[in-house]
Amino acid sequence: MYKSYPKTDFLGQKIIYLPSCHSTNDLAADYLREEAPEGLLIITDEQTAGRGQRGSSWIANVGENLTFSFILKPTFLQAPQQFRLSIAVALGVHDFLAQLLGEGVRIKWPNDLYYRDQKLTGILIENSLMGSTLTGAVVGIGVNINQLQFSVPTATSVRQITGREFHLENLLSQLCMTLETRYLQLKNGDYLHQRQEYLDRLYRYQTWHTYQDTTGNVFAGKISGIADNGQLEVETESGIRYFGLKEIIFLQE
Structure with a gap:
């Protein structure tokens, strides 16, 4: 084979x-x-x-x-x-x-x-x-x-x-x-x-969805980009947040 x-x-x-x-x-x-x-x-x-x-x-x-x-x-x-x-x-x-x-x-x-x-x-x-x-x-x-x-x-x-x-x-x-x-x-x-x-081609790009951070906080966010170091850029109601690996969970809807 x-x-x-x-x-x-x-x-x-x-x-x-x-x-x-x-x-x-x-x-x-x-x-x-x-x-x-x-x-x-x-x-x-x-x-x-x-x-x-x-x-x-x-x-x-x-x-x-x-x-x-x-x-x-x-x-x-x-x-x-x-x-x-x-x-x-x-x-x-x-x-x-x-x-x-x-x-x-x-x-x-x-x-x-x-x-x-x-x-x-x-x-x-x-x-x-x-x-x-x-x-x-x-x-x-x-x-x-x-x-x-x-x-x-x-x-x-x-x-x-x-x-x-x-x-x-x-x-x-x-x-x-x-x-x-x-x-x-x-x-x-x-x-x-x-x-x-x-x-x-990014999943959930520029659309609002539900996520969870490392503190257990559930929030609405819109993926708006990626940083040069690969961190995920997410727009939230309180402003732009950046997440690395293991720092954000995509919740099923």
């Missing part, structure tokens, strides 16, 4: 397939420390200790979804610019899902992918720094493709939405192409354009 290679310059040109592993991100980090080439991709049918944002676990049915990590070396970015990579990766996944699903795909800050109000994809990026420069990044992605049953009502899959079963190897190649395209755009200096595209 996963013996064909995508039509890319580097992303996915070397693939390590494991039927089962504890975490593709952890394995990719080991390869990064051993100076593996940029674009090395590790994919598995089953993660026994998969991780998502905020330290959450990532659980998926065996062999039904895309679960993989890959190595990037974004040395053109400085530490304060780390969120630019998150934007590029989220746009790459959005491009891929929009090809399959059309309208309705949105990026939920910081970089989950939703179809309407249900989660399709989780992304976990772990950066390595030397001084103020990014020397490497491990990008972990889990995309719900063929799974039909979920333990939470807020999750969905491409198959649930379309009613079709998909060939995972073909989709991996397609996704590698959109991810590499967006990464190279960023590398070539197209951040401002990507930032605007990210906002245009």
